Amino acid sequence: xxxxxxxxxxxxxxxxxxxxxxxxxVFLSLFGVYWVEQxxxxxxxxxxxxxxxxxxxxxxAPRGLILDRNGAAMAENEPSxxxxxxxxxxxxxxxxxxxxxxxxxxxxxxLLKKVERDRTNYDFVPVLLEENLTLAEVGAIEARTxxxxxxxVQTSERRTYKNGTVAAHALGQLxxxxxxxxxxxxxxxxxxxxVGQKGVEAAYQDLLAGxxxxxxxxxxxxxxxxxxxxxVEPVPGNxxxxxxxxxxQQIAEEYFASRVGAAVALDPKTxxxxxxxxxxxxxxxxxxxxxxxxxxxxxxxxxxxPLNDRVLQNLYSPGSVWKAFAAYGILKxxxxxxxxxxxxxxxxxxGRSFRCHGVHGNVDLxxxxxxxxxxxxxxxGKRLGIDELAEAGHAFGFGRPTGIDLSHEKVGIVPSNAWxxxxxxxxxxxxxxxxxxxxxGPVLVxxxxxxxxxxxxxNADGALPTPHLFHIGENFRSGERFxxxxxxxxxxxxxxxxxxxIVEGLWRVVNVPGGTAYASRVAGLDICGxxxxxxxxxxxxxxxxxxxxxxxKDHGWFAGFAPRSDPKIVVVVFxxxxxxxxxxxxxxxxxxxxxxxxxxxxxxxxxxAAARPAAAQEAPAAGAGNGG
Amino acid sequence: MSRxxxxxxxxxDLTFLLAFVVLTAVGIAMVYSTTFGTxxxxxxxxxxxxxxxxxxxxxxxxxxxxxxxxRYSPWIFAASLLVLVYLPLFGPRIAGSKSWIRLWGGFQxxxxxxxxxxxxxxxxxxxxxxxxxxxxxxxxAAIAGTIGVPVILILLQPDLGVALTYMPMAGTALFFxxxxxxxxxxxxxxxxxxxxxxxxxxxxxxxxxxRTFLDPGLAAQGAGYQVxxxxxxxxxxxxxxxxxxxxxxxRLGFLPVRHTDFIFAALAEEWGxxxxxxxxxxxxxxxxxxxxxARDARDRGGAMLTLILTINITTEALVNVAMNVGVLxxxxxxxxxxxxxxxSLIACWGMAGLCLSVAYRRFVNV
Numbered sequence: 001x002x003x004x005x006x007x008x009x010x011x012x013x014x015x016x017x018x019x020x021x022x023x024x025x026v027f028l029s030l031f032g033v034y035w036v037e038q039x040x041x042x043x044x045x046x047x048x049x050x051x052x053x054x055x056x057x058x059x060x061a062p063r064g065l066i067l068d069r070n071g072a073a074m075a076e077n078e079p080s081x082x083x084x085x086x087x088x089x090x091x092x093x094x095x096x097x098x099x100x101x102x103x104x105x106x107x108x109x110x111l112l113k114k115v116e117r118d119r120t121n122y123d124f125v126p127v128l129l130e131e132n133l134t135l136a137e138v139g140a141i142e143a144r145t146x147x148x149x150x151x152x153v154q155t156s157e158r159r160t161y162k163n164g165t166v167a168a169h170a171l172g173q174l175x176x177x178x179x180x181x182x183x184x185x186x187x188x189x190x191x192x193x194x195v196g197q198k199g200v201e202a203a204y205q206d207l208l209a210g211x212x213x214x215x216x217x218x219x220x221x222x223x224x225x226x227x228x229x230x231x232v233e234p235v236p237g238n239x240x241x242x243x244x245x246x247x248x249q250q251i252a253e254e255y256f257a258s259r260v261g262a263a264v265a266l267d268p269k270t271x272x273x274x275x276x277x278x279x280x281x282x283x284x285x286x287x288x289x290x291x292x293x294x295x296x297x298x299x300x301x302x303x304x305x306p307l308n309d310r311v312l313q314n315l316y317s318p319g320s321v322w323k324a325f326a327a328y329g330i331l332k333x334x335x336x337x338x339x340x341x342x343x344x345x346x347x348x349x350x351g352r353s354f355r356c357h358g359v360h361g362n363v364d365l366x367x368x369x370x371x372x373x374x375x376x377x378x379x380x381g382k383r384l385g386i387d388e389l390a391e392a393g394h395a396f397g398f399g400r401p402t403g404i405d406l407s408h409e410k411v412g413i414v415p416s417n418a419w420x421x422x423x424x425x426x427x428x429x430x431x432x433x434x435x436x437x438x439x440x441g442p443v444l445v446x447x448x449x450x451x452x453x454x455x456x457x458x459n460a461d462g463a464l465p466t467p468h469l470f471h472i473g474e475n476f477r478s479g480e481r482f483x484x485x486x487x488x489x490x491x492x493x494x495x496x497x498x499x500x501x502i503v504e505g506l507w508r509v510v511n512v513p514g515g516t517a518y519a520s521r522v523a524g525l526d527i528c529g530x531x532x533x534x535x536x537x538x539x540x541x542x543x544x545x546x547x548x549x550x551x552x553k554d555h556g557w558f559a560g561f562a563p564r565s566d567p568k569i570v571v572v573v574f575x576x577x578x579x580x581x582x583x584x585x586x587x588x589x590x591x592x593x594x595x596x597x598x599x600x601x602x603x604x605x606x607x608x609a610a611a612r613p614a615a616a617q618e619a620p621a622a623g624a625g626n627g628g
Numbered sequence: 629m630s631r632x633x634x635x636x637x638x639x640x641d642l643t644f645l646l647a648f649v650v651l652t653a654v655g656i657a658m659v660y661s662t663t664f665g666t667x668x669x670x671x672x673x674x675x676x677x678x679x680x681x682x683x684x685x686x687x688x689x690x691x692x693x694x695x696x697x698x699r700y701s702p703w704i705f706a707a708s709l710l711v712l713v714y715l716p717l718f719g720p721r722i723a724g725s726k727s728w729i730r731l732w733g734g735f736q737x738x739x740x741x742x743x744x745x746x747x748x749x750x751x752x753x754x755x756x757x758x759x760x761x762x763x764x765x766x767x768x769a770a771i772a773g774t775i776g777v778p779v780i781l782i783l784l785q786p787d788l789g790v791a792l793t794y795m796p797m798a799g800t801a802l803f804f805x806x807x808x809x810x811x812x813x814x815x816x817x818x819x820x821x822x823x824x825x826x827x828x829x830x831x832x833x834x835x836x837x838x839r840t841f842l843d844p845g846l847a848a849q850g851a852g853y854q855v856x857x858x859x860x861x862x863x864x865x866x867x868x869x870x871x872x873x874x875x876x877x878x879r880l881g882f883l884p885v886r887h888t889d890f891i892f893a894a895l896a897e898e899w900g901x902x903x904x905x906x907x908x909x910x911x912x913x914x915x916x917x918x919x920x921x922a923r924d925a926r927d928r929g930g931a932m933l934t935l936i937l938t939i940n941i942t943t944e945a946l947v948n949v950a951m952n953v954g955v956l957x958x959x960x961x962x963x964x965x966x967x968x969x970x971x972s973l974i975a976c977w978g979m980a981g982l983c984l985s986v987a988y989r990r991f992v993n994v
Contacts, residue, residue, distance in 0.1 A: 011761045012931060013923065015804050019939070020919055026946055027912050031905065033953055037863045038901040045863025049877055049897075 056217075056230075057084065057126065058190065061210030062157050064237030066171060066200060068246040069272070069471050073162060075171055075201070075284075080158030081133040083141065084126035085115065089150035096150055103140055104130055117191060128192035132158060132289040159194070159288045166253050167244055168281035169309045170273070170406075170469055172199020175287055194288065198309075200242065200469055201284075203405050207473055210237035241472040243272035243484075251595055252277045255588040261555075261575040262310035262447040264467070265592050268455035268561060268570045271465030271486065273404075275592065278310040312402070312409045315444035316574060319532030319581070320372045320516075321557045322393075322439025324457065324502060327365060329392030330380045331498040337365040343375035350431040354378050369505025370515045372531065374438050381437025386428050389437055390416035395492050396453035396464070398445050403466040403487060412444040439532060451572040454529075454559045457502060458567035462492035503528055507564050510586075517558065520586035522594050528567075529560020529589060531581030553577040558585035562593040569596045641987040644917035647910045648965050648980050652679055652973070654895070654907065655966035661873045662886040662894045663968075671887060671968050678970040682977030689745075689981035690988060697982075698756065698929045701749035705774070708746040711739045712781035719785070727785045738971035740782045740790045745978055747794065748936045750774050751801045756929035763805040771801050789960030796943040800936045854884045855954045862896040862904075862953055869900030887968045889960060892952040907966075908949065915942040921987040930986035937979040941965075 037045070066075035083100065090096050093115065094108075101108040111129055118127045129151075133141070138153050145151070159174050175197040177189050188209065189195055195209070196202035213234035217227060252263045256279035265275035282299055299306060308314055331337060343360035346353050356374040360367070368376035381389060393399060399414035413419065415436055420428040435441040448467055456464045470484045506528035509515040516531040534555040556578030561567040571589040578584025656679070660672035689697075697704070711729075719726035728736040751774055758767040775798040782791040807815075861877035870876065875897035877883045886894045896904050918938025925931040941964045948963040950956040962969055964976045 009928070009931070011806055012804055012928070015806070016919055016923065016935070019803065020916075023915055023939075023942070024912075027908060030946065030949055030953075030955075031908060033950075033955060034862070034896065034901060034904045034908075037859065037953055038865055038896065038904065039867060041863050042866040045860050046866060048860045049864035 056214055057152070057154055059213040059215055059232075059234045060156050060193065061212050061234035062236040063159060064208040064210065064476065065239045066208075067239065067241050068244045068249070069241060069274075070245065071241065072246045074167060074242065074244070074246070075159060075161050077157035078160050080131065080156055081135075081138045082128060082154045082156055083130040083133055083137075084152045084154050085129050086126050086150045086152065087115070087118075091150075096148060099148060100129065100141075100151060104133075104137060106130070114192070126152065128190075131194075159284075161284045163246070164283050164285065165281045166246075167249050167276055168199075168284050169278040169311065170199055170242070170244065170276040171284055172201035172203075172406075173197055173282075173284040173287040174201055197287075199406060200240065203407060204240060204470065204473075208237040208240060210476070211235045236476040239474040239476060240470065241474070242469050243267075243270075243274065243471040244276060244469065245274045245596070247599070248275045248592055248595055249277070251275075251591055252588060253279075255591070259575050259578065259584070260304050261573070261578065261585075262314070263571070263573045263588060263592075264311055264447055264451040265572075265596070266451045266455055266465070266467055266570040268458040268465060268567055269463070271452070271455070271467045272471065273467050273469050274569065274596065276311055276469065278308070280304050280306040282306045309406075309408075310447065310574070310576075312404060312406065312446050312448040315410055315412045315446055316555060316557075317441075317443055317534040318439035318445045318450065319534040319555070319557055320374075320438055321450065321530045321532035321559050321581070322437070322443060323369060323372065323377050324506060324530045324559075325392045325396050325398075325453065326377055326381060326384075326389060326437050327369060327502045327505065328395065328492075328494075328498065329384050329388050330365065331501060332392065332495060333384060333388060335380065335383070337501045340364050341368070341373075341376040341379045343373050345375075347375045347378055349378060349382055349434045352431065354434055365501060366505040366508060369502070369530065370508035370512060372509075372516050377437045378434050381433050382430075384433075384437075385430075386433045386436060387416050387418075389433065390414050390419070393443070396456055397490070398449050398453065402446075402448050402452045403468075404448060405468045405470050405484075409448070410446055412446055412449060413442050415442040440535065447572050447574045450557075450559050450574075451570050454561055454570045454572065456492040457499065457506070458528075458561035458570055459491075460499070460566075462494045462499060464490040464492060503564065506530055506560065510560070510590075516582045517560075517586040519582065520558075520590040522590050525562050525590075525593055525597060526564035527560055527562040527590060527593050528564050529558055529571075529586070531586060532557035532559075533578075533580050536577070553579045556581040556584035558582070558589045560586075560589055560593075562597060569593055639988050641917055641921060641984060643913060644921065644980070644983065644987065647914040647917065648976070651907070651910050651914075651965035652682075652977075654910075655891070655963075655968075655973075657872065658891050658895050658898075658966065659887050659968045661875070661898060662878055662883075662891060664873060668887060674970070675968055675973065678973045679977075681970070682974045685974050685978040686981030686984070689978050690984040692985065693989060694930060694933060694982060694985045695927075695989075697749055698753045698933070701746065701753045704746045705750040708739070708743040709777060709781070712743060712778055715739065716781065716784040725785045725787050727782075727787045727790070735970065738790070738969075740778075740785070740787060741971040741975040742978070743778050743782075744794065744797070744940070744975060745982070747774055747778060747797060748933060748940070748979070748982075751797060751936055752929050752933035755801060755805045755932040756927070758805065759928055761806050762808055763802070767805065768802070768807070768811075771798065771805070775801075789962075792959060793940070793944050793961060796940045797936050800939045801932070804932060804935055854890070854958060857882045857884065858890050858893040858952050859954050861890075861893045865897040865900045865903075867901050869896070869898045869903055872898050874898060888962050889948070889958070889967070890952055891967050892949055892963050895966075896952070911942055911945045914938065918942075918983060921983055921990070924990045925986050926990055930989070934983045934986045937983055941976060941979060 062077050065073065068074055085096070097108050097111045097115070101111055114129055115127050133153065141151055141153055161171060174194040177185070177191065177193050177195045181195060182189065182191060185195070196205040201208065211234065213232040215228060215232070216230040248265055252265070252275045256263065256277050260279055262279070263275060263277040264273060266273055280302070286295065340362040342362050343356055345359040346355045348354070354374065358371065360371050360373040360375070363371065363373045363376050367373070393414035398412060400411050401409045415428065417428045420426065432441055436443055452464055452467055456462050466486050468484055473482045474480070507526065509531065510517045510521050510527045510529055512518065517529060521527065534557065536552055536554055554577070556575045557573070558581045559572045561570045569592070571592045573585035573588045575584040656672050656675050659675050663669050663671045715726050720728065720730055722728050722736070727738050727740060729739060730736045751771060754767055754770050754774065758764055775794055779791045779794050857877060861875065861883050864870070864877065875894055877897050878886050878894040883890050883893055892907070895907065915938055918934055922931040922934040925934060944961055944964050947956060948961050951958055951961065962972055965973065
């Protein structure tokens with residue numbers, strides 16, 4: 001066995017010889033390379049090592065500006081200072097953090113957490129320790145770079161919202177990128193960077209962010225920069241023109257300074273949102289600097305929930321405004337609008353008495369809308385049944401998203417038999433229809449849905465526009481523009497004459513004595529609309545309403561459009577605990593209509609871009625991509 | 629003969645042993661130097677602890693007759709495949725890849741390093757079973773499978789660096805098993821086409837992804853930063869070096885991953901060309917003794933096992949040394965015995981133990 005094994009070994013030994021020669025050649029070559037590097041070029045490299053204090057800092061791209069439709073600034077950038085820690089310069093991490101924690105008044109543990117978070121990264125990549133240093137802090141740190149070369153102050157730009165809380169919910173806010181976002185946007189954002197967390201800032205994050213650059217420079221042994229080696233310029237984000245008109249927005253904001261609620265103004269044809277108010281709100285500037293624990297607690301404990309977006313995330317009973325859509329159901333059924341119902345201040349249905357807020361006598365449809373007669377609608381509602389009412393609500397886009405380019409939109413409830421069976425697990429009680437027809441009961445809508453539905457009433461063709469805030473995006477460098485591209489159009493199928501009959505009623509609400517919003521009429525504007533008030537609790541005696549405390553007061557609605565022929569603006573105003581739509585909501589709606597319709601029309605920046613449909617592709621995609 | 633005679637030192641290959649023990653000691657000194665004063669200080673102590681485990685692994689593997697291990701190598705291989713299948717499916721994701729199994733006390737092991745041993749054992753067995761001057765097609769296929777299956781599983785983790793360290797084993801097995809010239813030509817042409825062709829088919833962003841995958845530093849910094857800094861470190865070391873713990877490039881942190889991938893550059897900076905020559909000499913000695921053990925081995929299986937293991941370790945070392953000075957691209961291959969890393973160190977010691985086992989049993993009539 002031994003002999004045969006030896007025999008077999010011969011080709012192996014020959015091969016072993018070859019491999020050995022090859023291996024020694026490789027060894028000698030590497031000796032040669034190191035000989036050249038260390039001995040022949042040793043002095044040269046030694047000099048480089050001497051001067052070598054090469055550093056590289058990322059340069060965050062300036063975030064795209066957000067402007068209103070006329071180019072007035074809504075979100076801009078201003079210089080700010082960030083503190084970076086170079087771990088590879090750090091001899092004593094604890095000591096360094098102690099020093100800077102005392103200087104900034106932060107806890108050492110918080111800072112250590114930020115260092116830990118970057119632990120897996122290469123140590124020549126700096127850790128972003130703190131943003132928005134004050135000038136005094138910058139001075140203190142710069143004065144001690146000799147002792148603490150590991151800290152470097154980086155100048156960058158900070159987001160500022162110069163109008164404070166104006167349109168705060170529409171604009172949204174920035175915040176440090178979360179772990180989840182970091183994974184989702186891998187490669188496009190670094191840990192510690194600020195990204196859009198809500199509103200337009202979040203929906204169009206990719207459009208606004210641009211892409212960051214980097215600069216590499218040499219510092220001397222005192223930590224001073226001596227020469228720049230490499231500079232990759234950041235690409236600034238795109239400029240965003242919103243559909244909002246800052247003038248109109250300001251009027252609505254002023255009105256809501258002392259009120260809680262929401263207001264939306266739309267261009268009914270395009271769905272462009274002209275004003276977007278959710279009150280109260282939090283100044284988005286707060287989130288671009290350090291938010292103290294106390295400030296956070298105040299925001300979170302505020303009984304008015306300033307973080308809630310009341311335009312599209314809060315749901316309310318529509319109250320009497322719903323009658324406009326019930327009217328659609330009535331007419332669609334083929335009921336003669338001139339048929340009269342007698343209102344004696346109350347009526348009995350299914351053995352229970354339902355009150356009206358007045359005694360209206362014999363009323364037809366248009367009058368019923370004008371005076372908001374409950375008895376007329378009770379009667380007709382009973383005749384229609386809940387499913388036909390639901391069909392009318394669905395036709396106007398209720399119960400589903402409006403498609404606005406902001407995320408987390410709520411869809412509300414349009415009750416029907418099927419809804420009752422699937423959600424409440426019991427059949428719809430016919431008696432409930434009597435309150436549902438006047439917008440009470442389970443019906444829930446968002447002010448945004450209301451504005452879209454009224455746009456359909458305003459448009460002669462019944463078109464249901466998609467409300468949106470994105471107007472025009474503009475490439476910072478090339479100036480190339482891309483406009484909002486509306487999705488497939490929906491519309492309400494009005495049978496002939498139906499829309500005109502409802503509009504007649506809505507016109508009378510504001511323009512004929514006895515109309516619930518007659519006090520808010522503006523001569524020559526022909527505002528059409530509907531008021532509504534929503535019971536917060538069942539009130540036994542409405543006459544004592546003025547005695548009720550704020551929390552128990554009714555919510556007030558007004559939804560409308562102007563002018564009557566070829567409407568140019570839809571306005572929805574909702575005031576929490578405003579008691580009556582007529583007194584609390586309608587005045588602002590009238591003001592907004594007047595301001596918009598009497599305003600001289602400047603050439604809109606959109607007019608020019610609209611002629612270039614080829615470039616109109618990016619915008620909706622960007623909105624949809626961040627909608628989740 | 630007394631039982632003591634079995635342990636006579638002359639039967640243990642002392643030169644071979646000395647080579648890797650000194651390399652390990654140098655490694656601990658360099659890990660200490662490159663991590664001192666940073667938040668990684670203390671890794672050298674851990675490395676010392678890994679040596680204890682390495683010693684145990686080497687002792688056990690040297691003590692067992694490698695013939696037994698060769699006999700059971702298919703089973704050992706099958707068991708290690710199970711571990712590699714487990715990892716991509718259920719392993720914890722650490723730093724982007726599922727290459728690790730968590731142990732107690734914050735320790736974790738990287739099975740792909742240990743699987744190398746089972747692959748080497750199975751390869752040696754396959755080559756022993758086919759001792760004609762040139763390998764049969766069947767054996768070639770078996771060799772390809774033995775390497776290919778674990779490599780694919782490791783790429784799924786994904787860990788390209790470790791997968792690459794399996795390649796020298798394939799080359800060694802095929803070369804010493806014997807392959808006709810036309811097969812070599814075919815292999816080289818196919819390999820070139822596969823690698824080169826796929827590169828041209830890729831889109832630019834995909835290439836960038838591969839570049840950053842190969843070298844994460846590229847993404848974080850301007851291209852070539854690491855290599856530039858490593859070359860400055862090596863060059864500035866000169867003949868005698870700046871002295872232990874006195875390397876400015878390394879101490880000031882210009883040198884990236886200096887306790888693992890770039891530990892040789894740190895060594896070159898602190899110990900100069902003399903230190904570089906010494907380390908290269910030790911690897912040369914290790915390889916030369918490996919060849920001698922293979923030549924004197926009792927049987928074909930032992931010879932093949934020793935060749936596969938020592939050539940694999942030495943190739944890895946040479947690639948790392950070339951990578952440090954910028955001759956080869958950065959691929960995350962560490963310096964065996966020297967770089968910080970428990971799994972790699974223990975696996976290397978285990979491989980050395982197998983070689984010692986072959987040397988120890990070189991006389992047929994033990």
